[in-house]
Amino acid sequence: MARNDLQGSLDLLVLKTLSHMGELHGYGIVQHIQKASDDLLSIEEGSLYPALHRMEQSGWIRSEWKVTDTNREAKYYRLTAAGQKELLKAEKSFEQLVKGVRAVLRYA
Amino acid sequence: MSIFRRLINSFHRSKIEQEIDRELRSHVEMRIADNLAAGMSPEEARRDALIRFGNRTVIREGATAADAELIFDALWREMRYAARQLRRTPTFTITALITLILGIGANVIVFSVLNALLLRPLDVPLATGLYNVVRETPGYDNQSYPDYLDFQSKNTTFSATAAYRLQDAGLTAGDAAYKCWYYRVSGNYFDMLGVQPAYGRLFHASDERGPNSAPYIVLSHGFWISHFNSDPRVVGTAVHVNKHPFTVIGIAPSGFHGTDVFIWPDFWMPIVDSPDDEGTSFLSNRGMHNIWILGKLKPDVSPRQATDNLNTIARGLASQYPATDDELSARLVKPGLMGDMFGDPARSFLAGIMVLAFLVLLAACANLASLFAARTADRSRELAIRLAIGSSRWHILRQLLAEAVLISVLGGVLGTIFSTALLAALTRWQPFPEFPIHVAVSADARVYFVALLLSVGSGIVWGLVPVRQVWATDSAQVTKTGAVGAMVFRRFAFRDLLLGVQITLCTLLVTSSFVALRGMQRSLHAPLGFQPQSVILAQTDLHMGGHTQSSSSVIQKRMLQEVGSIPGVTAIGIINETPLGTGGSSTPVYRAGTTDFRMSNSAFGAKYFSISRGYLAAAGTLLLTGRDFTWHDDANAPKVAIVNERFAREMFGKTSALGLRFTMADKISYEIVGVVENGKYDSLTESPWAAMFFPLEQNPDTDTSLVVRSQLPLGELVPGLTQALARIDPSLPFTFHTWPDALGFVLFPARVATASLGVMGLLAAMLAVTGVFGMAMYSVSKRIKEFGIRVALGAQPLQLTRSALRRPLILLLSGSTAGLLLGTIGSQLLAQIVYQATPRDPLVFAGVMITMAVLGFVAICIPAQRALRVDPAVLLREE
Numbered sequence A: 001m002a003r004n005d006l007q008g009s010l011d012l013l014v015l016k017t018l019s020h021m022g023e024l025h026g027y028g029i030v031q032h033i034q035k036a037s038d039d040l041l042s043i044e045e046g047s048l049y050p051a052l053h054r055m056e057q058s059g060w061i062r063s064e065w066k067v068t069d070t071n072r073e074a075k076y077y078r079l080t081a082a083g084q085k086e087l088l089k090a091e092k093s094f095e096q097l098v099k100g101v102r103a104v105l106r107y108a
Numbered sequence B: 001m002s003i004f005r006r007l008i009n010s011f012h013r014s015k016i017e018q019e020i021d022r023e024l025r026s027h028v029e030m031r032i033a034d035n036l037a038a039g040m041s042p043e044e045a046r047r048d049a050l051i052r053f054g055n056r057t058v059i060r061e062g063a064t065a066a067d068a069e070l071i072f073d074a075l076w077r078e079m080r081y082a083a084r085q086l087r088r089t090p091t092f093t094i095t096a097l098i099t100l101i102l103g104i105g106a107n108v109i110v111f112s113v114l115n116a117l118l119l120r121p122l123d124v125p126l127a128t129g130l131y132n133v134v135r136e137t138p139g140y141d142n143q144s145y146p147d148y149l150d151f152q153s154k155n156t157t158f159s160a161t162a163a164y165r166l167q168d169a170g171l172t173a174g175d176a177a178y179k180c181w182y183y184r185v186s187g188n189y190f191d192m193l194g195v196q197p198a199y200g201r202l203f204h205a206s207d208e209r210g211p212n213s214a215p216y217i218v219l220s221h222g223f224w225i226s227h228f229n230s231d232p233r234v235v236g237t238a239v240h241v242n243k244h245p246f247t248v249i250g251i252a253p254s255g256f257h258g259t260d261v262f263i264w265p266d267f268w269m270p271i272v273d274s275p276d277d278e279g280t281s282f283l284s285n286r287g288m289h290n291i292w293i294l295g296k297l298k299p300d301v302s303p304r305q306a307t308d309n310l311n312t313i314a315r316g317l318a319s320q321y322p323a324t325d326d327e328l329s330a331r332l333v334k335p336g337l338m339g340d341m342f343g344d345p346a347r348s349f350l351a352g353i354m355v356l357a358f359l360v361l362l363a364a365c366a367n368l369a370s371l372f373a374a375r376t377a378d379r380s381r382e383l384a385i386r387l388a389i390g391s392s393r394w395h396i397l398r399q400l401l402a403e404a405v406l407i408s409v410l411g412g413v414l415g416t417i418f419s420t421a422l423l424a425a426l427t428r429w430q431p432f433p434e435f436p437i438h439v440a441v442s443a444d445a446r447v448y449f450v451a452l453l454l455s456v457g458s459g460i461v462w463g464l465v466p467v468r469q470v471w472a473t474d475s476a477q478v479t480k481t482g483a484v485g486a487m488v489f490r491r492f493a494f495r496d497l498l499l500g501v502q503i504t505l506c507t508l509l510v511t512s513s514f515v516a517l518r519g520m521q522r523s524l525h526a527p528l529g530f531q532p533q534s535v536i537l538a539q540t541d542l543h544m545g546g547h548t549q550s551s552s553s554v555i556q557k558r559m560l561q562e563v564g565s566i567p568g569v570t571a572i573g574i575i576n577e578t579p580l581g582t583g584g585s586s587t588p589v590y591r592a593g594t595t596d597f598r599m600s601n602s603a604f605g606a607k608y609f610s611i612s613r614g615y616l617a618a619a620g621t622l623l624l625t626g627r628d629f630t631w632h633d634d635a636n637a638p639k640v641a642i643v644n645e646r647f648a649r650e651m652f653g654k655t656s657a658l659g660l661r662f663t664m665a666d667k668i669s670y671e672i673v674g675v676v677e678n679g680k681y682d683s684l685t686e687s688p689w690a691a692m693f694f695p696l697e698q699n700p701d702t703d704t705s706l707v708v709r710s711q712l713p714l715g716e717l718v719p720g721l722t723q724a725l726a727r728i729d730p731s732l733p734f735t736f737h738t739w740p741d742a743l744g745f746v747l748f749p750a751r752v753a754t755a756s757l758g759v760m761g762l763l764a765a766m767l768a769v770t771g772v773f774g775m776a777m778y779s780v781s782k783r784i785k786e787f788g789i790r791v792a793l794g795a796q797p798l799q800l801t802r803s804a805l806r807r808p809l810i811l812l813l814s815g816s817t818a819g820l821l822l823g824t825i826g827s828q829l830l831a832q833i834v835y836q837a838t839p840r841d842p843l844v845f846a847g848v849m850i851t852m853a854v855l856g857f858v859a860i861c862i863p864a865q866r867a868l869r870v871d872p873a874v875l876l877r878e879e
Helices: A006-021 A026-036 A045-057 A081-107 B002-037 B042-053 B056-065 B068-088 B090-119 B145-154 B189-193 B221-228 B303-320 B343-378 B380-388 B393-428 B445-463 B467-472 B475-481 B494-523 B549-564 B615-619 B645-652 B714-726 B744-782 B784-792 B797-830 B842-868 B872-878
Strands: A023-025 A061-067 A073-079 B130-134 B158-173 B176-185 B216-219 B238-241 B244-251 B267-270 B292-297 B331-333 B535-541 B569-575 B585-591 B604-611 B623-626 B640-644 B661-664 B669-676 B690-695 B703-710 B735-738
Touching: A006 A023, A006 A026, A006 A045, A006 A061, A006 A073, A006 A081, A023 A026, A023 B002, A026 A045, A026 A073, A026 B002, A045 A061, A045 B002, A045 B042, A073 A081, A073 B002, B002 B042, B068 B090, B068 B393, B090 B343, B090 B393, B090 B445, B090 B744, B130 B303, B145 B158, B145 B303, B158 B189, B158 B535, B176 B221, B189 B292, B216 B221, B292 B303, B303 B331, B343 B380, B343 B393, B343 B445, B343 B467, B343 B494, B343 B744, B380 B393, B393 B445, B393 B467, B494 B744, B494 B797, B494 B842, B535 B714, B549 B569, B549 B703, B549 B714, B569 B615, B585 B645, B604 B645, B615 B703, B640 B645, B645 B669, B645 B690, B669 B690, B703 B714, B714 B735, B744 B784, B744 B797, B744 B842, B784 B797, B784 B842, B784 B872, B797 B842
Parallel strands: B176 B267, B216 B244, B604 B690, B640 B669
Antiparallel strands: A023 A073, A061 A073, B130 B292, B130 B331, B158 B176, B158 B238, B158 B292, B216 B267, B238 B244, B535 B703, B535 B735, B569 B604, B569 B703, B585 B604, B585 B661, B623 B669, B640 B690, B661 B669
16 A cells, blocks of 8 residues: 555655756755645645655655855755665556545446 | 753754744745745735745744654653653553562562672672682581681682671670670771771771780770760770770761671781680680681682682691591682671572562562553553554554653652662661661662663563554444444453453462461461570679679579579579570580591580579470489589580480480590480571480570579569579679560561561552552443343343352452462472471361462452443433
């Protein structure tokens, strides 16, 4: 059975974003997810940072302080090898979930 | 604790929090910049950015919580949470605390005694490298003074060796006379130990210049306080020891009490002084083994090397003096237990009790484990919810472990406080008023460390029991059904095993204490070779009155006449040392005709006593054949002896010993004039000794024990006795006991064993009761709904009780049986300490059975009642 709680989806979104964009700071992640989902998904900014820290502890992402294009300092995150693997897992389990939900919806 | 926390914060948390703050601030600033670009006013832009973010502190905390670097801080938070949880369930907490206090407290007490007697080095300034030099054969711990001098001058491995012995004497200061115990020590004793005087000076090796060259004594600090009002002017004054003048030259520092851990002497005297020795002094007699040797190893020498060196010297001495040093040997032992006299019994006994105490703690842990597992099962819904909302199993485990360790450490602290109080009482206790024995037990760093280790260890042991429960928790299942039953009620749970083991342990301890108790009771009626009942002992040493060995038999004869005429006295006799007293001496005996008196040629070793005419009758020792001594068996008459049955049997086999002869190292031939029954001489559990008795006139001794048989109680007899004895010599101090009281010394090990087993048994019984009670109660409360339905369907109360209590009862029965079997095996060990300890005794068997039945009844009674009182109507409404 797929792990399908909210946390799982947030992880998936963050990991996917980082895999796509390479290196990004927290604010950039929020912006990217919002833009990429055509404003359908908006990340709760308050839950993003705990999630980032947790993922960093799990070794999925790495962080580094850098200066942005607008000359501000920000903490940039990037995916690790372990994060890549985790992303694949999360994607797979999410697809299963979607499949499952679709199947149920068709029946109802 | 808040200081602790602040400390962590300042070092640790602030750095990470600052970083998080920095990151969040950068985020907010970027949002503000974007908002401004989108055309908001600065205030609006800022407000929007902050609102989107929500509570910044909450986020920061959320982020820090994820940070493993903060494990310390997380631990503290967990402890706080654990404390909150424990406060919410006071019954559990208090039960667990009491269990732990008892379990850990018992261990701390036993370990402290073990530590004080066996582990701790001697309490002297220079304690490193100190060893007692005893002989290879255990039990023969004394050396002779001439051998000591040879060891001292010939060895290459000790930087110093000292000799000492313990004696008693009468000390007179002004008008006051006291009976004292003191050490006679070689001159270098204090210097070797690094002891400095509190007042005056101590004596040194340079003070020794031949016999009686140093008539000085050094008072112990305690004796000085209690008998000389802490008056420093006593230094330099003269006192009399056994009527011989001595000068007090100094006061020993407080806390210094010589070189035996539980002896507290009143003063020290140079070993070359002789307040009472006459004739052949031990100082020149190689055959008299009555001193202890204490040696200080050179820094780079191992005990092994030193032992080899001493044994080489011993072999040299053996060939030089074959008659006395034939079997001389050396062995190094840890100092402090009177040579090693108390070493072996103390080690095995304390090790045994330590094991028992540890088992009690294990039982306590088992109890707590099952309680905790039950509690975890009750909380399974909470745990499931926490799992469902994303808490990791590891985190939940850590939380449970924190609760267990927190309560264990708390219990350990309380247990240690409680046992320290008990130990203080033990330290004040003087088990034998006539001996200077104190067991000074104080908790030191090692004790505290062990207590902490036990606390944390037991917390982890019982805190880890619910691991499987947590691991097996399926959040979906539990939250759905809300029922816990499935998880807790497997056919056979680990907890059942724990409880079974615990009941086994409890039965084992109860069996042992019953066996010990019965043994004690029996030992009071054991065949001792004398009848202690209605006998009063009046004891003294004639030296204390300034008398000598040669004049002693005259005084003893007068005592017999004076005391014999007191109305109410039915029989009277004198013996030098009472059997089962402080230990009679033994000596090798030889068959008649022996010419080479080396030890290996002896027939066997025999106990020897000097007795007066009439002693056998007064003591109630049965004369099997022959005659008692008479006044004609005096110094001028042929040497005679009375021996016991075992002596006669070993020396002469089946032929009658009467009129036959044997000889001793003094080369005198003794004629046997009587044979008496066997007896107990050293201890109740000894294997039978050969013993011989000599007439006091032929073998004089100043040690005098008047054996007075009378139906009168002690209190009525003593005034008459005192008066009669004062007519002979008013300055002679006497101690009076009933003979059964005086046996306290030999009964002591058995008493201590019985008492410790009793206490341990009681603890184990309490733990077993609470364990069974908890389990039965829990099983009833978990199934109460089921019972309600069954009652509603017409089940009989008996059926309910059976199904509710079957499991506890099965456990109780099988545990008790196993415990009884183990107890039977364990009692064989006990038989070495307690006289005739045997579990094959219907009374012991019945006692154990009844005890376990009562315990079981007590434990099951309340849960059974609860099961019986089930009212289906009430229950169903509750749902």
